[in-house]
Amino acid sequence: MAQRFFFLLVFIASVFQVQAQQTHTVRLSELYAGDSTLRLEGAMAEFDLSVPLAGGLEVEKATLDMRAVSSIALLKQRSVMAIRFNNATIFQQALDPQLPNFRPQVDIPAELWREGYNTLTFVVAQHYANQCVDNAAPELWSEIDLFRSVISVTTQPGSGPTVVGDISDMFNAGIGRQQAVTLYTSGNAEQGILSDALPVVAQALALRADYQQLAIKHDILSDVSEIPAPSVPWSEEQLAELARSSHYLTEQDSGKLHVLVGTVSSLRENLSEQTYNQISGAYLGVETTPAIEVDDEIRVPASHRLIVSGTNSEQVMLAAKALALMDDGLNQDASVVVDDVRASSDDALLKADTLTPGESYSLADMGDGGAEYRGETSTTKRIQFSLPADFYVPENASVTLLLNFAYGAAFGQGSMMNVLINGELVHGLPLTNPYGESFSQYQLNVPARHLKGGTNAIEFDVAMRAPITDVVCDDVVGRHLHFQLLPSSRIELPKAGHVARQPDLTLFADAAYPMATVSGQSADIYITEEAMRGAALTLSGKLAQTVNTLIPDLHIVSGVPETTTDTAFVLMTPQTVPNGYAEPFSANLANTKQWPYRIQNLLHNRLRDASEERKPGFIMHGATVQQSTLGNMGVLVAQKNPQGQRTGTVFMMAAENAELLADRMQDLTSPAIWGQLAGDFVAWDNSEQPELVMQVADVYVVGEFEDSWLQTRMWLSNHPWIWLMALVIVVIVCAALALLLLRRRNKKIQENW
Amino acid sequence: MSQVRESGVRSWGLSLLFVAGLSLLTFLLLIPMDSGSQLLASMVILIIVHLCSQESKAYHRYQQWFRMVAMFLGLALTVRYLMWRGLYTLTAVDIFSLIAVWLLFLAEIYAGITHIMGCMVNALPLSRPLKTIRDLPDSALPTVDVLIPTYNEDAHLLEITLRAALMLDYPESKLAIHLLDDGSTEQKITQSDAQGAAAAKARKAELSALCERLGVHYHTRKLNHHAKAGNINDTLLETNGELVVILDADHVPTRDFLDHTVPWLVENEKVFLVQTPHFMANPDPVERNYFSAFSRMPSENDMFYGTIQRGLDFWSSSFFCGSAAVLRRAHLMEVGGLSGDSITEDAETAFDLHALGYESVYVDRPMVSGLAPETFDAFVTQRMRWAQGMTQILLLKKPFMERQLSWHQRIGYMSSILFWLFPFARIIFLLMPLAYLVFDLQVYHASMADIFAYTVPHVMATYMLSTMLFGKTRWPLVSELYEILQCIFTLRALMRVFRNPRAPSFVVTPKGENLTRTFISPLSGVFYSLLILVTVAMAAGILKMIYEPLTRELTAVVLAWNCFNFILLISVLGVLVERKQVREQARLPANDEVSLVDADGKAWPGHLMDLSLGGARAQIAGDLSALQSQVSLRTQREGDIEPVLLPASILDVSPQRQQVRIQFNRDTQHIGNVIRFVLGDSRRWQSFQRRRTRPISYWFGVKHVVSVSISPAIQHFYLQSRRLWRKLRTAKEGT
Missing domain, CATH: 1.20.5 (Single alpha-helices involved in coiled-coils or other helix-helix interfaces)
Incomplete structure (x- = not known):
């Protein structure tokens, strides 16, 4: 018995140790959007990498395990690589041509870490001779393998959220952040809580994770009586204390912030008297649940929880909405009672972050401060903005850029500015005037077809080169070089219609269209089993992240009614495919599978560009009908909705069972899969790479056709x-x-x- | 009666249906589509147009139907293009670009409208049967006055015309020939310039003697008011024939001219005009200087007289062309004779009489041979008069608003008149690439996809339809060449008309000039300037291609457009080399069976190869060494009872090739027979015309133009260098 008790203590201690102290390992390539190999060229080169750290953590220890290789032409005495962390040099090493491959293990002092973004800087000084080194010599290079270089950070959780505003620390994009959260409701929660409030709470939490994956689960608050009694039966006091604890948490959720959602009456059992009394209206509060200790044994550990509640369903909904919209920095109380949330309209939420076609915006209007560069460098200024997902312009429409920029005197050959819109080069300008130049309203008319619905990016590639003197060993150091792009530069957008071709999973992934539209029409998520609610919540969170704001009219509905919303997302298993969702589709996900030949034809091609599917001649038509399972696969199919009242798109996601469906939903919301969605048929079984991306069905057009001319144009363009x-x-x-x-x-x- | 009413109702019903169909078609063409889909649709339409136009050339039951389908589909692409241009592409970033954009668009609108009207007019050209007065009793034949106005043409030229007029197959008692001499009026004889007055006096004596000798009525008048129209009108008051034939001084009628024209006037009292083609017996400067293919390719006026006048005839709007026509005096006098508000009194008179409800007839048989202007200068003078006159009609008479004309007559007249505004459009098309390539103005706001989806199909469809409608009578690129040649000069003339519509005065086209040496036309300067501009644009375009890679696609398109202009301008240089022309009369191909008979009655059979009033070349069988220097050419023309016997001198004998060149004896005794044989038979002109009116492929046309363009450009350089060298040498010798 003593032996058993000892082992139990060791186990509990180890569990708490593990839970208390966590080591997070991140590849550097995950922190950098560019190529996984970082090349540093020239006599001197520098590169900054942002390393985010989630809030509420204390760094115990951090190590950088770096893989690098340098040129064998370098002169050891004069070639050095240094690593700085938040501008403090933490490592330096001579670049030895005899040992070109090196793998330094660099300790990053814990005290240098700060919450939010930290800067990891790689600096190299490279020479192949003691003097007269040509800055552009090809042998001056070093490479860092960002994929194989990792940062390991061991953190200790902080004190946990003490005020409502602290919850963003828990989910902030960064190392050590909470990657999963469970929403708890009582067993007798009202339908409105389950269908309306939960998705709003899920979105609120996902928005705090920025673009990072957040798995959201749903569970029912278990009854205290389900907890096994200790050696002696629970006393009344103990049972009351136990009820207020987080006894319902699973082992997986232990130590993490979780959320209780429900009316005060439904949560009554689980709330302390004090909290219960505070809930007089729409309520948001954070609290730490008491640890239950019996016989020196912690039966239920303390935990942090967020309570979203109210005296009725409407108030819970109001609280959830406030959670989604509020600025955490302003909420420095442990609990908040929300009286009202006022917005001009629901669609204003979506519009707020989206540029309106036909309008003109300065960079300042878009929240961008322009750019200023000094010294010899090649850099890119990236300006992102969102357009309505159903942004549609004719072929000949133009977008006008009116740029205010200047560059200083004595720029050398090779200095230039290229302008790219969504990765396509649209303009180039050599910066060649020896006296410098200042441009006001420098006008670029670019075909608007370069723009797309959803997120767009304008990039300014600026290369600043020092002049060449033509005298040996008389290089001009380019510190005098100066370039400015002023925030008063403007973009004039053409007028556009709200029309989109469907089904298009690219548009869905880019802008959550048509699940989120400015018209604010309801687009619901339908679950065919109750166990799928967590997956549906994860999806709603991802959709909110995609549009970067709350989608207020997103509901999660149990069962699939005869008439759904025009746009609908149905989660199903082969056994629960609703009536009417099998036959009309080219791909049938029911037990008797029907796979169109198009899929069959191209299975061997694995991942394909969906746009290629329109090439005629290579595609056999027809289908195979077979009795089979989905195995580990998740399948997402988008097609014209046969059950909607008007033209809309139905997204059907299926996995073999609800548990697999939840896993595949997590994979789906991972940046790797979500970023590769295209066509109207996607199958995947991991979070790294889709199995298949296809365009299977014929395209059709949806949109707010206030302009019937535009509607006709779209329709005819699809049916010439x-x-x-x-x-x-x-x-x-x-x-x-x-x-x-x-x-x-x-x-x-x-x-x- | 009820049948007529029923037919009328049916026609109305069909018209209504047609209008509804056109409305639906317009609506379809207005519906926008993305360029990818449009490209697909356009390509399919072009294929159908091509197939249908090919089918329309074959003789079968559905020939006309295929022609209609091709025409409607081709025009659909043009209309769609213009709508697309108007609705989506007229944006500009600055005021200069905006002006350029609109100028180009207006030029395109103009080109589009003239193309559409041209297609409509020529949809179903009328083919009239050949009528003859032999089918009419002599008593039914009206009296005819043949009026030949002259101003400065010499007596030899007039003698030929007068003699030919005297030979017309028509009862002598009902035919009177009149020479209307405006070069010997009292005004001319009493002018202050003594030399001019003496010349006018001598001319009067010479021409009145000629008329007396031939039995022709000679007329002159006091004043030269209202030029040719005034001359004819004054004579109309002195004559009384029921019908009036008007012939230019150089227009020689064949004998059957009245035979085939008068029946139309006898059988229909409402007909006021029977017009026939002007057959040119010599090449115009373009044909002579540039193509040197007068007998192998369609002449410039073949398109007008061979196709367009027939098209206009279908729509009751064929008009008087100043000569080679028969008019009814009674109708003519209703409008006070030939109209004189414009300097194209012919078209204006026809317009006035059409407005009174009278009808015109076009007989498509060449029965009058005339002379085209010999020099480019004379050619331009003639065209400027036509352009000014037609524009005067547009401004003064406003045919589009003339309620007395039917809708189709208005379209017919507008089609004929609007054509003459081409200089505005042509200059814009020539210079607009400069605006983009040199001045960087955004003249065409469209993507490459748009250009391939809308512009290219429209251009291709336009060429396909032009080939289908006019392919036999106008080879590819020839219209462009003529337009470029005239545009600068005609533009200036048109501007004068727009400033003051009544300002222009009649200028007689110089004809019958001889070119004794090859020289560069004095009008070349303006084309050198244009060529320099286009070359600069070409260089700027190449630089733009190299240094502005981001706009390379659009630059390539505009550069191609500029290259096209460059080729046309280089080609134009060929016309400006005025080639030496020694022969007085142009020789035309002939293939009459003939024999040369010497004084002993010995005959050498053979056939003619070419023929002119001066002489002929013949392929002769037998021993040519035995030929005497004086022979007679004997032949039998179909329909003649007596054989033709023309005394001639042997000029040259080529025994190797069995060819003989002869010169006709044109003394007073024989000149009549020579004219009768050479110029008196319309079948000769018809056969010649048929021989040269043949279609060629577009690419052959382009190849042909390019191939004949290179050497004239070198010749220009050579001749201009020589001229400069001579000038320098003269200046040096002077010092």
Whole structure:
């Protein structure tokens, strides 16, 4: 018995140790959007990498395990690599041509870490001779393998959230952040809580994670009676204390922030008297649950929880909405009672972060301060902005950039500025005037087809090179070089219609369209099993992250009614495919699977660009019908909704069972899979790479067709044969009538001869 | 009666249906589509247009139907293009670009409208049967006055015309020939310039003697008011023939001219005009200087007389062309004779009479041979008069608003008149690439995809339809060449008309000039300037291609456009080399069976190869060494009872090739027979015309133009250098 008790103590201690102290390992490539190999070239080069750290953590220990290689032409005495962390040099090493590959293990002092973004700087000084080193010599290079270089950070949790504003620390994008959260409701929670409030809470938490993956689960608050009694039965006091604890937490959730959502009456059992009394309206509060210790044994550890509650469902919804919209920095109380949330309209949320077609915006309007660069460098200024997901312009529409920028005197050859829109080069300008130049309203008219619905980016690639003197060993150091892009620079957007081609999973991944539209029409997520609610919540969180704001009309509905919202997302297993969701589709996910030939044809190709699927000639039509399972796969199919009242898109996601579905949903919301969504059929079984990305069904058009002309344009663009046939028929009729009339006239003339 | 009413109702119903169909078609063409889809649709349409236009050339039951389908589909692409241009591409970043954009668009609108009207007019050209007065009793034949106005043409030229007029197959008692001499009026004889007055006096004596000798009525008048129209109108008051034939001084009628024209006037009292083609017996400067293919390719006026006038005839709007026509005096006098508000009195008179409800007839048989202007200078003078006159009609008579004309007559006249505004559009098309390549103005706001989806199909469809409608009578790129040649000069003339519509005065086209040496036309300067501008644009375009990679696609398109202009301008240089022309009369191909008969009655059979009033070249069988220097050419023309016997001198004998060149004896005794044989038979002109009116492919046309363009450019350089060298040498010798 003593032995058993000892082992139990050791186990509990180790569990708490593990939970208390965590080591997080991150590849450097995960922190950098560019290529996984970082090349530092020239006599001197420097590169900054942002290393985010989640809030509420104390760093115990941090190590950088770096893989690098340098040129064997370097002179050891004069070639050095240094690493700085938040501007403090933490490492330096001579670049030895005899040992070109090196793998330093660099300790990053814990005291240098700060919450939020930290800067890891790689600096190299590279020389191949003691003097007269040509800065542009090709042998001056070093490479850092960002994929194989990792940072390990061992953290100790802090004191936990003490005020409502602290919850953002828990989910902030950064090392050590909380990557999963469970929302608890009582067993007798109202339907409104489950369908309306939970998705809003899920979105609120996901928005705090920025673009990072957040797995959201749902669970029911278990009854105290389910907890096994200790050696002696629980006393009344103990049971009351136990009820207020986080006894319902699973082992996985232990130590993490979790959320209780429900009306005060439904949560009554789990709330302390004090909290219960505080909930007089829409309530948001954080608290630490008491640890339950019996016989020196911690039966239920203390935990931190967020309570979203109110005296009725509406108030809970109000509290959830406030959680999604509030600025954490302003909430320095442990609890908040929300009286009201005022917004001009729900769609204003989506519009707020989106540029309006037909309008003109300065960089300052878009929250960008422009750019200023000094010294010899090649750098890129990236300005991101969102356009309505259903942004649609004719082929010949233009977007105008009116740039205010300047560069100083004595720029050398090779100095230039390139302008790219969504990765496509649209303009180049050599910076060659020896006296410098200042441009005001420098106008670029670029075809608006370079823009797309969702997130767009304008990039300014600026290279500043010092002049060449043509005198040996007389290099000009380029510190005088100066470039400014002023925030008064403007972008003038063309007028656009709200029309989109569907189904298009790229647009879905880019802008959550049409699940989130500015028209604010409800687009619900339907679950065919209650166990899928967590997956649905994860999805709603991801959709909010995608549009970067709350989608207020997103509901999670149990079961699939006969008439759904026009746009709908249905979660299912082969066993629970609802009636009417199998036959009309080219891909049938039910037990009897139907796979279109198109999928079959290209299975061997694995991942393909969905846009290629329109190439004729390579595709056999037809389908195979088979009895099979989905295995570990998750499948997402987007097609025209047969159950909506108007034209809309239904997204159907299926996995073999609800548990697998939750896993695949987590994979789906990972940046790797989400970023590669395209076409209308995606299958995957991990979070790294989709199995298959295809365009299976015919495209159609949806949108707010206030402009029927635009609607017609879109429709005809998708069906040019119909226009052509109509034209040819009308022409044939006109030609026949014209000929008839001409012949009549001819006959009449001849009668006079 | 009820049948007529029923037919009328049916026609109305069909018209209504047709209008509804056109409305639907317009709506379809207005519906926008993305460029990728449009490209697909346009390509399919172009294929159908091509197939239908090919089918329309074959003789079968559905020939006309295929022609209609091709035309409607081709025009659909043009209309769609113009709508797309108007709705989506007229944006500009600055005021200069905006002006350029609109100028180009207006030029395109102009080109589009003239193309559409051209297609409509020529949809179903009328083919009239050949009528003859032999089918009419002599008593039914009206009296005819043949009026030949002259101003400065010499007596030899007039003698030929007068003699040919006297040979017309028509009852002698009902035919009177009149020479209307405006070069010997009292005003001319009493002018202050003594030399001019003496010349006018001598001319009067010479021409009145000629008329007396031939039995022709000679007329002159006091004043030269209202030029040619005034001359004819004054004579109309002195004559009384029921019908009036008007012939220019150089227009020689064939004998059957009245035979085939008068029946139309006899059988229909409402006909006021029977117009026939002007057949040119010599090449115009473009044909002579540039193509040197007068007998192998369609002449410039073949398109007008061979196709367009027939098209206009279908729509009752074929008009008087100043000569080679028969008019009814009674109708003519209703409008006070030939109209004189414009300097194209012919078209204006036809317009006035059409407005009174009278009808015109076009007989498509060449029965009058005339002379085209010999020099480029004379050619331009003639075209400027036509352009000014037609524009005067547009401004003074406003045909589009003339309620008395039917809608199709208005379109017919507008089509004929609007054509003459081409200089505005042509200059814009020539210079607009400069705006982009040199001045960086954004003249065309469209993506490459748009250009391929809308612009290219429109251009291709336009060429396809032009080839289908006019392919036999106008080879590819020839219209462009003529337009470029005239545009600068005509533009200036048009501007004068727009400033003051009544300002222009009649200028007689110089004809019958001889070119004794090859020289560069004095009008070349303006084309050198244009060529320099286009070359600069070409250089700027190449630099733009190299240094501005981001706009390379659009630059490539505009550069191609500029290259096209460059080729045309280089080609134009060929016309400006005025080539030496020694022969008085142009020789035309002939293939009459003939024999040369010497004084002993010995005959050498053979056939003619070419023929002119001066002489002929013949392929002769037998021993040519035995030929005497004086022979007679004997032949039998179909329909003649007596054989033709023309005394001639042997000029040259080529025994190797069995060819003989002869010169006709044109003394007073024989000149009549020579004219009768050479110029008196319309079948000769018809056969010649048929021989040269043939379609060629577009690429052959382009190849042809390019191939004949290179050497004239070198010749220009050579001749200009020589001229400069001579000037320098003269200046040096002077010092």
